[in-house]
Amino acid sequence: MVDLTPEAFRTLGYQVVDLLANQMATLPDGPCRRPVPDEVRDALLEQPLPLEPQASTDILERFTQLVLPYPMGNAHQRCFAGVNSPPAPLAVLADLLASGMNPSVAGGDHAATYVEHAVLRWLTQLLKYPIDSGGLFTSGGSVANLIGLAIMRHVKATTNTRANGLWAEATPLVVYTSAQGHSCIEKAVELLGIGHTYLRKIPVDAEYCMDVEKLRTHIHADRTQGLRPVCVAASAGTVNTGAIDPLNAIADICAAEDLWFHVDGAYGGVGILAEQTTDLFNGMERADSLAIDPHKWMYVPIECGCVFVRDAQAMRDTFSLIPPYLRDDTQMPWFAEFGIQQTRSFRALKVWMLLQQLGEQGYRELISRDITLAHYLQERIRTTPNFELIATGPLSIICFRYAPLGCNDLDTLNRRLLERVQQEGHTFFTSTELDGKLVLRVCIVNFRTTEADLDFLLEYLAKVGLHIRKEVL
Ligand SMILES: Cc1ncc(COP(=O)(O)O)c(C=O)c1O
Structure with a gap:
């Protein structure tokens, strides 16, 4: 039946909100994103066309198992990919x-x-x-x-x-x-x-x-x-x-x-x-x-x-x-x-x-804060050994490289570093090319990010970089 009774809609709707609220509650300690296991990918890609009607509760359960646990990650405080902000909860509603x-x-x-x-x-x-x-x-x-x-x-x-x-x-x-x-x-x-x-x-x-x-x-x-x-x-x-x-x-x-x-x-x-x-x-x-x-x-x-x-x-x-x-x-x-x-x-x-929730002032503060965080990360990159700051735009994007002395193929080193970071999922960001060089690119448009997340980012990159260096050098 396509229609739901108002009561059934209410019950299902509360479950949906619970799912999202629970996901929000796990953000601070959870990973930014996790790899989609092969069996989940296959189940999604190869799911046959449903021929018979199914219960809404079963469908929600399938969503809970197969879809919800594998987000793109942009609700997370350590997602710095693309220009993808977390969605403000009120705007989700x-x-x-x-x-x-x-x-x-x-x-x-x-x-x-x-x-x-x-x-x-x-x-x-x-x-x-x-x-x-x-x-x-x-x-x-x-x-x-x-x-x-x-x-x-x-x-x-x-x-x-x-x-x-x-x-x-x-x-x-x-x-x-x-x-x-x-x-x-x-x-x-x-x-x-x-x-x-x-x-x-x-x-x-x-x-x-x-x-x-x-x-x-x-x-x-x-x-x-x-x-x-x-x-x-x-x-x-x-x-x-x-x-x-x-x-x-x-x-x-x-x-x-x-x-x-x-x-x-x-x-x-x-x-x-x-x-x-x-x-x-x-x-x-x-x-x-x-x-x-x-x-x-x-x-x-x-x-x-x-x-x-x-x-x-x-x-x-x-x-x-x-x-x-x-x-x-x-x-x-x-x-x-x-x-x-x-x-x-x-x-x-x-x-x-x-x-209405933020007012003009609220937006001014949040956007300004993202820019301040970007300056903080720039400064940390400047003063951390083995990192090289490549571009410091005026807004909230920072381009940099892991550049330990003695490595003459920084593109490969940074590509491998990024692959490893993306697989592990503690943080998520992407790369771009500037003046023919592959560079790591972090974009902060995230009201959940704090200085501690940026400290984590750099310390974690330094640690992973050390491992990758041994493989590439
Ligand atoms: C400067 C700029 N222009 C245009 C776009 C395209 O916008 P959308 O991805 O929403 O289509 C982007 C996306 O990142 C962008 O950064």
Whole structure:
């Protein structure tokens, strides 16, 4: 039976909450993540299609045995991988409530629509972005960036791209990002039919920020060749190092050259709230479009991205298509007119709840604290023998290497070290490549992390490093 009685739903629901609460209780002493045993992986991958109905309690039991014990690990205080925060508990419950209500926030006269409008307004205030801009919650940063660039294409093309695609354009459009720009910018440029041949990855300076002189040179070279520069997609916090491109200088160039100024703030945009870094975001408010990602550094459960576009009408013009079966309700313009999705989940609810729980001040403190922790780890790396600090971005990402004297293949040493650390699961983080070197990368977007966790991290790495060294040297 698909429906449950309210009583059965209540009982099952309490069990679900108990499971999550018990998992939270084990976090401080438990591992960050544990390897999925072969038999569990096989059981999951090869589970046959269920033919007959099964009891909800049996299904929950199977989840408890096979799924729950093997998380990705990002609820844990020593998870520093990707840009994956723990989910704030209230926001986890908000997701349950959102699913329970199950509105489609395509638009229309129901509460979820007004909540999304309100939260978007709050976010513009937090980000110091124009309050009358168009905005939309999305699945994540990739789609937020895609939407921003889609509007750019609509505005900057000389012909009607909705009718003709790019077929009627006389000359190729050119987009600029830095060599450290996120891969989703390249994907967006490909999807929009601009093609990555016309994406220029501008070299970065010693701090991994876009070199604006080189940007200027590339724009002029492209014009000389008869191409049409149309957009700079700057980063307000790169995924590799947290570098923030010189936003004001880029905004000036965009203004002078008549280019669209897009800012990818998926990871770093909310760094504007931290006292240590707020000035670095000067110029972000000048962006024509801005992508942020509450499921990264606002501690909201996945999925939740967000895009803002200064010219709300351009946003609507890019996407609005109202078929006859959707013309009943004209209370306010529908969100579906401002983006790709028609049926949309109630993502705004988790941000609405969390912003009330923390307030602007609470967010300022948490984000600032993550940055302070990152500085603490940088200092520890600087003063710990056999470690080398590679990049100290302004936000909360630290890139470093285990670099004992006498080892001439540090890439292999660090790759092995990371493999061992990931297998053991006491902590979890990943690597990246900087200037051709493999580096360990720690990203702190975690309200559970303390200095003690960072001490553990370094001491543990030193210990594992000693073992691996014997194998590699
Ligand atoms: C700077 C930056 N931009 C965009 C993205 C893509 O966001 P998402 O993974 O939410 O699609 C990321 C993801 O890490 C990112 O760090």
